[in-house]
Every structure is written in structure tokens, then in C-alpha cells.
Amino acid sequence: MKKHRMLIGGQWVEPASGAWFESVNPFTAAPWALVPRGGKDDVDRAVAAAKAAFYDGEWRKLTATARGALLRRLGDIIAAEAPALAEIETTDNGKLIAEMRGQLNYVPQWFHYFGGLADKIEGRVIPIDKPGVFNFTREEPLGVVAAITPWNSPLLLAAWKLAPALAAGNTVVWKPSEFSSVSALVFGELFERAGFPPGVVNIVTGYGNEVGEPLITHGDVAKIAFTGGDRTGEHVYQLAARGIKRITLELGGKSANIVFDDADLDEAVKGVVSGIFAATGQTCIAGSRALIHRPIHEKFVERLLALARTARMGNPLDAATQVGPITTRPQYEKVLDYIRIAKDEGAVCRLGGTPANRPECGSGWFVEPTIFTGVQPGMRIAQEEVFGPVLSIIPFDTEEEAVRIANGTVYGLAAGVWTTSIRRALTMSERLEAGTVWVNTYRAVSYMSPFGGYKRSGIGRESGIEAIREYLQTKSVWIDIAGNAPNPFVMR
Numbered sequence: 001m002k003k004h005r006m007l008i009g010g011q012w013v014e015p016a017s018g019a020w021f022e023s024v025n026p027f028t029a030a031p032w033a034l035v036p037r038g039g040k041d042d043v044d045r046a047v048a049a050a051k052a053a054f055y056d057g058e059w060r061k062l063t064a065t066a067r068g069a070l071l072r073r074l075g076d077i078i079a080a081e082a083p084a085l086a087e088i089e090t091t092d093n094g095k096l097i098a099e100m101r102g103q104l105n106y107v108p109q110w111f112h113y114f115g116g117l118a119d120k121i122e123g124r125v126i127p128i129d130k131p132g133v134f135n136f137t138r139e140e141p142l143g144v145v146a147a148i149t150p151w152n153s154p155l156l157l158a159a160w161k162l163a164p165a166l167a168a169g170n171t172v173v174w175k176p177s178e179f180s181s182v183s184a185l186v187f188g189e190l191f192e193r194a195g196f197p198p199g200v201v202n203i204v205t206g207y208g209n210e211v212g213e214p215l216i217t218h219g220d221v222a223k224i225a226f227t228g229g230d231r232t233g234e235h236v237y238q239l240a241a242r243g244i245k246r247i248t249l250e251l252g253g254k255s256a257n258i259v260f261d262d263a264d265l266d267e268a269v270k271g272v273v274s275g276i277f278a279a280t281g282q283t284c285i286a287g288s289r290a291l292i293h294r295p296i297h298e299k300f301v302e303r304l305l306a307l308a309r310t311a312r313m314g315n316p317l318d319a320a321t322q323v324g325p326i327t328t329r330p331q332y333e334k335v336l337d338y339i340r341i342a343k344d345e346g347a348v349c350r351l352g353g354t355p356a357n358r359p360e361c362g363s364g365w366f367v368e369p370t371i372f373t374g375v376q377p378g379m380r381i382a383q384e385e386v387f388g389p390v391l392s393i394i395p396f397d398t399e400e401e402a403v404r405i406a407n408g409t410v411y412g413l414a415a416g417v418w419t420t421s422i423r424r425a426l427t428m429s430e431r432l433e434a435g436t437v438w439v440n441t442y443r444a445v446s447y448m449s450p451f452g453g454y455k456r457s458g459i460g461r462e463s464g465i466e467a468i469r470e471y472l473q474t475k476s477v478w479i480d481i482a483g484n485a486p487n488p489f490v491m492r
Contacts, residue, residue: 006204023179054141067115068114076108077194089103092183093180094326138475145161158174160467172200226250256406271440277322313358314361323366336367346376346379371391414437450464
């Protein structure tokens, strides 16, 4: 197994503890790489390097145009390395090679887009109401940003943070998930190749309590950008609040995929399958609740079952595989626990509901694609995020009922609507409490469009022009041009 090192201040270093831990391949359930077990000392070194790069290094001297050129160069390098990076990600987290190739081929666009946006950050001149004063604003970087990323789409979700943070002129300390750190460490090599000054991007690997918490609470970290579960996000929010830090949280979801009786049923069936069984359901935007108009409920369920039964499980490195393993052993057990809970609550298991013991699944952590009917909106399986290939089907009679059920959770990350009515499409997209609403499609994202959640699904937005504003602060500048000072004891 290869023993990796961390990136701090432009150097590849061993952890201060001298300890490593194993990264496990979810398909084989066997370790395949050694990852540095960082700690507070490593965080301190990384933040010091990022702070020095922000205040004293070459990075601060670069024009915004030059920063943008570096980001675009990085995007080109990522594009060339995409096949190798995709294979590493699939080996490390078990997601399909077809999906990882698609993601890694798309990741460069975030660096190209925000590279182009870097020198479009503009303040404004304000026609202030005070005579003899010139007033204008500047948009300035925050400083050191902590980027904390999850295990399900490591490099894609890192790009959502790194690209706007760097375009805005910040420096970064990146903590990837302990379950999928290898691709981040390999990705780190690309920054030097692109010409980024030392310390602009630092990578510290390890566990949440040993690396994440010291990073979040560090006095020199100005902002935290976090993607993960809402319980962990709540803890991150509380820690950040102690330091009055800026924060972006992209958290969980219990998204509703709503199918009306006027929908194209074949397309809607594919959309529902895509929403829950793609990525083995391990995505925050998973359409884990299918709300089906009662007039088509039985017909739709039969078509859905027929398609879901054809899903090919197996080695995620095989391009023909459609459903891969659960990424971690704890998550595998959690998914199976939720299946048991659903059965105990009275939901009817129409498909799957068990570990997958097919020969093609090897020794990995596989769960059969699972579909429940007879689900009531208040059941735990319909309220809590499972993060696995488990679908709850809930019938509805009216638009009002569909909206009420869809909005009836603590989450609000995404929703899908399947209809041929433009009136219904517009009405539902307005009434659904979700940061993203897809109509007659699902799981579409772009570097150009903002992404984030309502309610407990998060704070702030990633991607699109909105994202760069999350990494900037506004300064108001006042210049007296009259030369006639008013009464110094009275506010001007």
C-alpha cells in the first residue's frame, strides 16, 4: 500500500503524530492505501502556512487576472488527469467509474468559470448624500478558508469550494473525509504543477475530532465551507459561532420526486430511478421520496419495479455496473438499520430490503436496491436521511397535498416535478421549499447555477456567481474632497 503525505506550505510532509490509517476499498472491503493521521499540530502548521501565503506571499501580489490564469491552467491540468483521478475516486469510495469519469471531466469547468470571474469582482461608486465626500466600495477576500469535504463526491464538492475561494483571493486549508482522502492528496500535486505559490492550498487529512474541530476553531481561520450530514453540520455551525466566523453549509436532504398523472411515465420512471439508485443513493440530493399521483400509482409502481430489477450491481470499476457498494461499513449498517425500521413501522417492501449477496458483489458492502410502498409521510423512513438505495413511495391526490407532503420535512435541498403542464411546473417550482427544483429531469448541476438548501439543508450557495460572494467581504471607503471639516463633535 502506498503511504501518502500531507501538503503543508508547498511541502509534502508526514503527520506530526507519525501515525497513518488505512483507506478501505468498499468493493473488496480491504485496505488499499495509507493516509496520514493529522492532528492539531498539523492544523496549526497548515493554517500558519495559509496565513503567511495570504498576507506575505506571492499570492497577495498577484493581480486578479493572474489568479484567474492560474485557475484556468489548473482546470486544464485536471482535464488531462481526469481518467486517473476518476479511477482513484472509484477505488476509494466505490462510486461508479462511469459517474466519476463524468464528474472529473466536468470538474475543470469550475476552475475555468471562476478563473474567468476572478477579475470581474467589482465594487461600486455610491452617489452618497453627504456633500463633499466621495464614497466607494471594495470587495475583498476573507483570509484563510477551511474547506471540509465529504466522502461521496470528494473532488467535485472540493471544486465547488476551492474554485470560488481562490478566485476571490483567499487561501485554503482543505480537510477531506477520512473515508476518501486519497484522491485529495493526489489532486494536491496539481496545484504545484499549475504554478500556485506555496501555502495557497494546504491539505490535512485525519478524523473530525482530531483535524476538523481544531481547524474550525482556529483563530486564524476566517470562514468554514462544509459539506456533510446535518447533525455534523449543526456541530460545525456551533463551533464556528464561537469565533463569529463566516460559514457555508451544504447539508442533507429528503428530497421529493413528484410525479403527476399528466407526466410522461417512461421518462418519470427513469427520473425516479436516477434520483435514488444512481450513486447508490449516497447523494444529498437523492430523490428518496417518490410522491405519485394516485390515479397512476399502481401503474407507475409496476413500471418502476420492472426497471429497478434490471439494475446491474458489481465492481464499480466496471463501466457496465449501475449500482455500486456503500462507501463505508458504518453507512452500510445504517442503511440496513433504516430498512429494518421501515418494515417495523409497517411499510411494505416491494423490492430488495436485504444485503446484496450476489457473486458479482464480491466482499463489498452492497445493499439491494430497495423500494417501499405503503409509506406514511410521518414515518422515519420518509422523514430521515438514509443515504442509501432506499426509496419510499407515497401517493397523493391533489397538488396541495403533494406540496404539503414534499415540504413536510426539516430538509429543503432539492425536489423533482414530473408534468407536461407548464402551469403546474411553474406553480410547483414556486411553492416547493427547496434550493433546487428540477422539472422533468433530476440530478442536474452546473458551475453556472447556484446550489444550496432551504431549512436544515444548509446555509449559503455554491456554484454560480452567488458562490464567489460567499468568499468576499465588502469595505466602504469614504474620502473627503471638500477640505472643509465640519464640527468634529457631531457625526457627519
